[in-house]
Amino acid sequence: MAFLRLQDVPGPMGWSAHYDLFRRRLDMGVVLREISQAHGDLARIPIPGAPKVLLSHPDDIQEVLATKAAMFRLFGQDLLRRLIPWGQIAIEGQVHDDNRSQLVLAMRKILSRRIPRLSLEQCQRGLAPLRDGDMLDLYQFARDVTLAMSSAALFPQAAERELTGRVDPDAFLKILSNTNAWLLGIPVVLQKMRHLAQLPHTLQMLRLRRRVHAQLRESIRLVRQRGASGPQADALTLLTDGSEIGGPLRDEFLADNMMTLLLAGYETGHNVLTWAMWEAAHREDLQTHLAEEGSRLSDDPEANNEWINTAPWTDAVVQEALRMYPSVWTLPRQSLFEYRLRDHLFDAGTIFYTSQWVTHRDPRWFPQPDRFQPERWLEAASPSVKGEADSTSAVVEKPAGRVKHHPFAFFPFGGGKRFCLGKAVFDFEAGLLLGSLFREWRLEPVQNCHPRPRFYVTMQPDPPPLVVLRRR
Ligand code: HEM
Known part of the structure; x- marks a missing residue:
């Protein structure tokens, strides 16, 4: 059987297509979606360098990410490898x-021992300063609370204060965002110059890395000195001590x-x-559902473990936000080897892009994909349904x-x-934050604030969404 080759894959052609990609690089997700819509499930991406193909069909995505994952390496991780090689x-x-x-x-x-109590504490701390009539920057609010929740779960208290006091994790992200040039549609010769342009960022990043590492080494030394972990252990203590994790x-x-x-x-x-908060701010009925479910959150942290299973609207809002605005x-x-996909044969070294942004907004899987409709997650209730692409089991039990x-x-x-190791942590923290916020507050979007997704390393809203707070 004669296979089709890369040159047979449809896609935009020529220098104007390269230029268009470069010009719209912060809209890269939008551009990829246009390519998928115009050229189909298998489309060539006109970025110079190694051949690049966009896969939009779930079957092909499953093959590359899961069933044939051993045939592929990560791509575009150069900077991450410099920052966190291990x-x-x-x-x-x-x-x-x-x-x-x-x-x-x-x-x-x-997740079972530490997060319920500490996340609740951090959530309450984040909500305490809010006042009726305040204008709230949702991006900053969500960032401060999630960072506080994460670091409380990960580090022993003393180390957490030291770390977050001295190191601004945002600095890392800014550097990463500024240097996602691997996606830029620039010719190969100019890519060399890109490294020169990035030099200040790279040096800044390496300095930061040194500082964080010095701090972490000190925390590790203290944890070792203190000895065994105990039931409330944070992640650093568990990983350093090792007695509970093999x-x-x-x-x-x-x-x-x-x-x-x-x-992460x-x-x-x-x-x-x-x-999620921004979209809910536009729908009074959703806010009422979230408030009702949030009112059933308990001040006893352990009692909240099963709460999300009884809060279908909160769950649906989170799912819908993950669908429409996938941060990754x-x-x-x-590909490490020659790779056969459908009736095509691709050379080793071909880069395959899968994109949550593109596939989650495909009307074949999600009708009216550009509308925020949490209801789509509630229809056709079924006690045992297929959930996300988990690694450990093909079928994941989800709330009815x-x-x-x-x-x-x-x-x-x-x-x-x-597959993400923090999904369950995110699910818990997301429910807690939405429930705690909406049970006390109603959000009104600020007029003339129109955030749109920008495609950095993660997808971020720009400008930050602003709301006015009204006490319930
Ligand atoms: C909305 C929240 C989150 C999203 C959308 C997300 C997304 C992802 C994605 C797409 C991957 C796979 C990367 C790849 O295949 O190359 C991943 C991996 C990972 N995530 Fe998350 N993540 C989230 C929250 C978290 C949290 C809360 C943690 C930890 C506390 C975390 C820790 C990790 C780790 C350690 C990996 C690497 C897993 C491995 O390679 O074994 N993530 N995440």
């Missing part, structure tokens, strides 16, 4: 799989993975929550009322063996 999101192969099992255990333990993490892994958890643990979540909006993979989708038509947390 972080879970940057490492590959056996070492990734080994590290994963220890991290999974640690995440489970902090052995301690090696030193270089420890520091890089604490940094990974801190960054708040930046992604706070973007989604910003959009693309997962590119590069969730609609069934192809697991890779909706994949905000990735899939396969790299």
Whole structure:
């Protein structure tokens, strides 16, 4: 059988297509969607360098991210590798799989023992200063609360104060955002100059990395001195001590993975929550549902563990925000070998872009995809439905009322063996924050504030969404 090759894949052609991509690089998700709509499920992306293909069909995405994941490496992680070379999101192969099992255990333990109490405390602390009639920047509010929740769960209290006092995690993100040039549609020769242009950012990033690492090393030394973890242990203590997770993490892994958890643990979540609050602010009926469900939150943290299962509207708002505004909006993979997909044969080194932004907004899977409609997650209630693309089991039990989708038509947390380790943490924190906010406050969107998604390393709203607070 004769296979089709890359040159047979449809897609925009010529220098004007390159230029268009470069010009609209912060709208990259929008551009990819246009390419998918114009050229179909398998489309060529006109970025110079290694051949690049956009995959929009859930079956193909599943193959690349999950069933045939061993044929691919991560792509576009150069900067992350410089920042956190031993972080879970940057490492590959056996070492990734080994590290994963220890991290999974640690995440489970902090989720059951530590997060309910500390997240509630941090949430209440974040809400305390709000006043009737205040104008609230939702982006900053969500960022401050999620960062506080994350660091409280991850670090022992003393270390948390030291770390967050001295290091601004936003600084890392700004650097990452400024240097996502791997996506820019610039010719290969100019890509060399890109490194020169990035030099100040790179130096700044390496300085920050040194500072955070020094601080983390000091925290690790203190944790080791203090000894065994105890039932309320934070992630740093669990990973350093190792007795509850099948052995301690090696030193270089420890520091890089604490940094990974801190960054991955708040930046992604706070973007989604910003959009969730902003969209809810436009619908009085949704706010009423959220307030009603939030009013059933308890001041006893342990009692809230099962609360989200009885709060379908809150759950649906979060799902819909993850669908329309997936903070991780693309997962590119590069093939290590010659790769056959459908009737095409691609050379080793081809880069395959999967994009949550593109596939989540495809009307074949989500009718009226550009409308924020949490109701779509509530229709056709079923007691056991297929949820996200989990790595551990093909079918994930969800609260009754969730609609069934192809697991890779909706994949905000990735899939396969790299499936997000913090999903359950995010689910819990997101529900808690929305419930606590809406039970006390009604939000009114500020006139003439029109945030739109910008496609940095994560997808962020620009300008920040502003609301006026009204006490219920
Ligand atoms: C809305 C919130 C979140 C979103 C959308 C999200 C998304 C993702 C995605 C798409 C991946 C897969 C990356 C890939 O395949 O290359 C991932 C991996 C990961 N996430 Fe999340 N994440 C979120 C929250 C969190 C939280 C709260 C934590 C930790 C506290 C976390 C920790 C991680 C880690 C450690 C990995 C690497 C997993 C591995 O490779 O084994 N994430 N996340």
